[in-house]
Amino acid sequence: MTKTSKSLVTGGAGFIGSHVARRLLAEGHEVTVLDSHIGHGIVPNVRYVKGSVTDGALVEQLVAGHDYVFHLAARLGVKTTMSAPAEMIENNLQGTMNVLQAASKYGKKVVFASSSEVYGKGKPPFAEDDDLLYGPTRKLRWSYATAKLVEEFLCLGYGRKGLPVTVVRYFNVYGPGQKEGPYGGVVPKFIRAALAGEDIPVYGRGDQTRCFTYVDDAAEATVRALRPEADQEIINIGTDEEIPIMALARRIKLVTGSASNIVTIPHETVYPYGFEEIPRRLPRTAKMKSLLGFAPRTALTEGLVRTVQWYRDNDRRAQGE
Template sequence: MKILVTGGAGFIGSHLVERLLREGHEVWTIDDLSTGKKEFLQATLTHPRHRFLKGTVLDRALLKETIQQVDLIYHLAAVLGVKNCVEHPLKVIEGNIDGTRNVLELAYPERKKVIFASTSEVYGKNSRLPFHEDDERILGSTAIHRWCYATAKALDEHLCFAYAKQGLPVTVLRYFNAYGPRATATAYGGVIPRFITAALKGEPLEVYGTGEQTRCFTYIEDTVEGTYRAMNEKADGVVINIGNNQPESIMKAAQLVKQLTGSDSPIVKVPYEKAYGRGYEDMMKRQPDLTRARQLLDYLPTIDFTTGLSRTIDWYRQQLTTGGTEQ
């Protein structure tokens, strides 16, 4: 199959490109390298079935030309990160909504399936656990920029299902805290790369808030597995949670990183106000219901947190030794 991956030089995207090539597909990658890195695709740049295009999903001409050549689109390109939400909300809103609209509009005439990468952020402050795909979303005030990413992604999902109603095959995936090699502190799973980098450099591991918040960290191999399986027609027209369903506290994550790295770095608590400014809000708990993923995709995560962290630490250690990717 001929497949386009937008954001293919990013953390999840680059791993997905490798998986698609291993499975025998032809892959086109579009990435503007604003957060993605060409070095993440180093092993695939010269592959005979891979074409890398430096560009943005805001470039309709490039996008149209590429979509006409493929059978399916993985739309992972996005403006990510809590820091961007707080400091550059307009960039987050326009970058996510306009890009997704372009992809859907151009895929629609020829009914090219779109698999859209959404986020568990859309659940907002809902305290009912685990999160089922059809649960209500509870968000904070629009005056709090923290919620602009969740809102933009939710609108993207509405766009997806509006096109699905018109006959476009669409699948929406909600990712839960992906982490692993190539993750950066500004994108998916930001807390894990922050902790690992600090531990390896002998710097304090900063835990924002109380540290009692829990997340379900998902190793990249499991994230990509669920993403790959979403090509299945059974996934058309629905939202599917992709993640791990075993919660870990942020404090425990910091302690485990310190233990696995053998670091003497202290763990310090930092108030949210100091980290992100006044008015920041967070969710205390986030956990996916994986029933739908299991039923439609036969998906269940297989990599436990300790194993995933160990693999991730090995990658970061190598990067620091060789002077590789800046985190």
């Protein structure tokens, strides 16, 4: 990688993409972001292009002018997946096809953002070559994982044709800048509730576990995926610090110093038919360590302290203080 490398980050106005853009700038890259929605979180010295990855001509023109492509643009989140699966699938597949076709034509390395969702109901800890297990198609929550899976196959297919491509599977990334969705983003949801003194809503019994990855760690691992050793590989990006959601709620209450109550809400009252909870989500991280030479550095409590501070500062800014 030279000092003058040019990187294109699709979805770079979003949560993880904006941190990847910052990381690339810090490493001396010129960075262009292609995103259909450019709102808050503008990173200075990044060039922003407002447009869609579903626009093949635009994608081709941008890919041709860059050395590397970080393809993060996607519709995601449980709510989107459950309420608009067709739009999600069309957007994500079309965008990925456009990126891979253009990158293949011009010989540009691609890092593709996949998800721990692809492991479905498999048996944790999840290793990259494990068998995968999903529920029936009528349970729409599996549509997002299935789309990501097809996109992974596309990446590997273009890899067979000589394209240098790496698939990274993120495990529950959190940190400053993450949006709170009505059905997703458990960390921002709990922090907002805790800071507002409102009930902290835990879905189900709260014994489902997750491994939360601090966004700076995820961004660094993503940029390291440019290494040739990672070409044609699929790599989990996550930590092995596993925590039940109830314990997460308690930790956030502690970190914020909040007097909020923690309340449990049955899944059926929150999600329409078609949702299935994943009881445990834990990555194997050996490949990330060996191929990317990276292990996450930010323990959960430390990451939460930084994230809470960001929400406090942001709320103050929003209130014009």
